[in-house]
Amino acid sequence: MTGVEVVVHRDTTDLNVSTAARLAAKLVQIQAQGRVPRIALTGGGSGIGLLAELNASPAKDDIDFSRIEFYWGDERFVPGQDPERNEKQARDALLDHVRVDPAKVHPMAASDGEFGDDVDRAAAAYAAVVGDDPAFDVVMLGMGPEGHVASIFPESPAVFEQAATVVAVRDCPKPPPTRMSLTLPAIRRADEVWIITGGDGKADAVHRALSGAGEVELPVAGATGRTRTLFLLDRGSAARLPAGQSGVTFTA
Numbered sequence: 651m652t653g654v655e656v657v658v659h660r661d662t663t664d665l666n667v668s669t670a671a672r673l674a675a676k677l678v679q680i681q682a683q684g685r686v687p688r689i690a691l692t693g694g695g696s697g698i699g700l701l702a703e704l705n706a707s708p709a710k711d712d713i714d715f716s717r718i719e720f721y722w723g724d725e726r727f728v729p730g731q732d733p734e735r736n737e738k739q740a741r742d743a744l745l746d747h748v749r750v751d752p753a754k755v756h757p758m759a760a761s762d763g764e765f766g767d768d769v770d771r772a773a774a775a776y777a778a779v780v781g782d783d784p785a786f787d788v789v790m791l792g793m794g795p796e797g798h799v800a801s802i803f804p805e806s807p808a809v810f811e812q813a814a815t816v817v818a819v820r821d822c823p824k825p826p827p828t829r830m831s832l833t834l835p836a837i838r839r840a841d842e843v844w845i846i847t848g849g850d851g852k853a854d855a856v857h858r859a860l861s862g863a864g865e866v867e868l869p870v871a872g873a874t875g876r877t878r879t880l881f882l883l884d885r886g887s888a889a890r891l892p893a894g895q896s897g898v899t900f901t902a
């Protein structure tokens with residue numbers, strides 16, 4: 651990956667607090683331009699942690715949440731009230747505490763929703779929701795220790811997808827096994843992609859992503875934005891940054 655910016659925070663709390671502030675500033679900036687931000691949320695520790703931090707921050711008062719289009723980068727295909735759902739976790743952390751426009755909140759379907767347990771139909775329906783050119787302002791992505799982003803896992807069918815914007819995922823190595831995910835081509839249509847990951851268990855994947863690994867073996871390597879790709883790390887996940895890595899900022 652080239653042209654990537656890396657910001658290293660002191661610890662995971664600092665990572666989540668700072669990323670919440672970064673997101674708030676981005677939303678305010680876009681709204682000040684008279685546009686409605688299109689944001690793709692992520693699940694995972696930092697993905698949900700930063701939403702909770704935004705909910706706790708006075709900065710949330712500067713944001714008109716009713717003028718934001720919320721999407722998800724991936725979802726676990728389980729019942730709607732299952733605590734594993736990225737949507738439920740995001741609602742609990744933030745969306746249920748602010749005044750969103752329900753018509754602008756676009757969760758992926760649940761396994762007890764209108765498509766029943768047909769994950770292929772659910773994925774096709776979400777592709778229609780995001781459109782042929784998703785053009786998100788920001789796609790936020792957590793990253794697994796093996797380099798997965800959204801629900802695109804190494805060497806899995808999803809990582810080879812070149813046409814669809816959304817795919818069904820089966821036999822996922824991380825439970826739950828059935829999921830839906832944006833694809834790498836859809837993610838790459840975003841203006842900015844933020845990879846948000848903390849903890850020393852992620853250090854090896856960060857190192858490989860910034861050292862030229864391919865996206866099939868390490869999907870995060872294929873997650874780039876059109877104008878900006880940002881790795882938001884803590885000292886643990888940054889512990890193995892490649893020697894000579896440029897564009898690195900340490901916040902503390």
Ligand SMILES: O=C1O[C@H](COP(=O)(O)O)[C@@H](O)[C@H](O)[C@H]1O
Pocket residue numbers: 692693694695696697724725726736791792793794795799800801824847
């Ligand atoms: O299963 C998932 O995992 C990733 C990473 O989660 P983390 O807890 O290791 O940060 C997450 O980004 C994705 O949305 C989620 O479905």
